[in-house]
Amino acid sequence: MKNFFKKFRLFLLLVTVISFTNCEDSNEVVSSELTIQQKVALLEESQWLLKGFEDRVMHTFKDSKQFTYYGTNNVFEENPIPGALNFTIEGNLITIDYNFGNINSYELTFSCNNSIVEFSQNGAVVKTLYKRGSNFQQCL
Structure with missing residues (x-):
């Protein structure tokens, strides 16, 4: 009988420890969605x-401009092609001015540890970009 109580106390202690180590601070707010500024x-x-x-x-984004680089076999030109595209943030959207009145707004969705980004309009993916140097292939 003594052995039973020892095992029972050990079990109770184990359950108590697991219960308290899995608790989260209820005051901590965790947001899984990134803001447009973070994106x-x-x-x-x-x-x-x-x-x-x-x-x-390849594209880069800097100072509210999208730059495009061309290359061959993953070797890209040092300088972008002329004619960077301007972009702005409007609400939760990124708006890109493709010039000559062609302006499109997109929702951005990041996945695969932020190594894949999808540009969507009305729920349809329009363009997908992969982070250079990442292991995005593992998520495909």
Whole structure:
């Protein structure tokens, strides 16, 4: 009988320890969704490869401009092509001015540890970019 009580106390102690170690601070607010400013910051800190043209087309974002680089076999030109595109943040959207009256707004969705970004309009993915140097292939 003594052995039973020892095992029971050990079990009770184990359950108590597990219960308290899994508790989260109820005052801590955790947001899984990034703000548009955080999304743009992620865009601006990396180089991005265009889906389907990963070895030939790369974009960078800096100072409210999108720059495009062309390359061959993952070797990209040092300087972007002329004609950077301006972008702005409007609400939760990024709006890109493609010039000559072509202006489009997109929702940005990051996935795969922020190594894949999708540009969507009305729920449909329009463009996908992969973070250069990341392991985005593991998520495909």
